[in-house]
Amino acid sequence: MINVFRSIFYSLIGLTLIGWVSVLLISVMWVGPGPDSALTQYFANSIIVSERLEALGFEFYEISNNTFEMVAHMLTAMLSATILFSIVWSAGSHYLNIDAPGKAKIYFIHWIIFTGIFVAILFIISYFFLRQASPYDAADLMKTSGRSILVLLSLIYFFLMYYLSVLVGTARFARSSVLFANKLPGNL
Numbered sequence: 001m002i003n004v005f006r007s008i009f010y011s012l013i014g015l016t017l018i019g020w021v022s023v024l025l026i027s028v029m030w031v032g033p034g035p036d037s038a039l040t041q042y043f044a045n046s047i048i049v050s051e052r053l054e055a056l057g058f059e060f061y062e063i064s065n066n067t068f069e070m071v072a073h074m075l076t077a078m079l080s081a082t083i084l085f086s087i088v089w090s091a092g093s094h095y096l097n098i099d100a101p102g103k104a105k106i107y108f109i110h111w112i113i114f115t116g117i118f119v120a121i122l123f124i125i126s127y128f129f130l131r132q133a134s135p136y137d138a139a140d141l142m143k144t145s146g147r148s149i150l151v152l153l154s155l156i157y158f159f160l161m162y163y164l165s166v167l168v169g170t171a172r173f174a175r176s177s178v179l180f181a182n183k184l185p186g187n188l
Contacts, residue, residue: 004091011090011169015083019161022079029072032065040064047146048138067138074129075154078122082158082165085118090169115162122158126151 033039048067093107130139130147 004094007090007094007169008087011086011165014165014168015086015161017164022075026072026075029068029075032068043067046149047143048141049143063138063141066136070129070136070138074126077125078154078158081121081125082162086162086165086169089114089166093170118162119155119159122155126154
């Protein structure tokens with residue numbers, strides 16, 4: 001049982017390696033970046049359909065709070081799912097009985113199924129927040145390419161965070177079965 005708690009601790013360390021960026025971005029989204037910030041300009045130029053906004057008689061800064069609130073909620077939900085799945089895998093992988101080098105396929109099969117479910121849930125979360133009939137008005141004003149950019153970047157980022165967490169959290173105890181774990185330095 002002590003190995004499970006150690007694995008969870010190391011998994012949390014793996015989450016924080018790049019997870020602090022998402023916490024920083026979420027807090028910036030909640031506060032709302034300034035009207036002249038690079039983030040606001042990027043959203044106004046690349047994510048929102050400016051023609052539709054002008055047809056309604058608005059400027060981006062008038063709906064920016066709604067847009068940033070929507071993205072903050074989406075990122076918070078994705079971060080929560082990433083933390084949950086990382087901890088569950090790091091704790092649950094101890095019960096796969098993978099203590100020999102020939103058992104790597106057992107680990108891989110379970111990990112790929114679990115990871116597939118995780119990625120599907122991330123996609124569902126992003127779809128829920130970015131669909132046109134979402135509870136957020138800003139979702140109706142987004143470009144298709146803007147939605148695709150947000151979905152793609154968030155999926156890549158949160159998958160990378162999950163992968164680092166799983167790698168750091170389980171490599172110590174399943175070094176012979178975890179992909180790339182033998183490449184880690186020292187006794188990590």
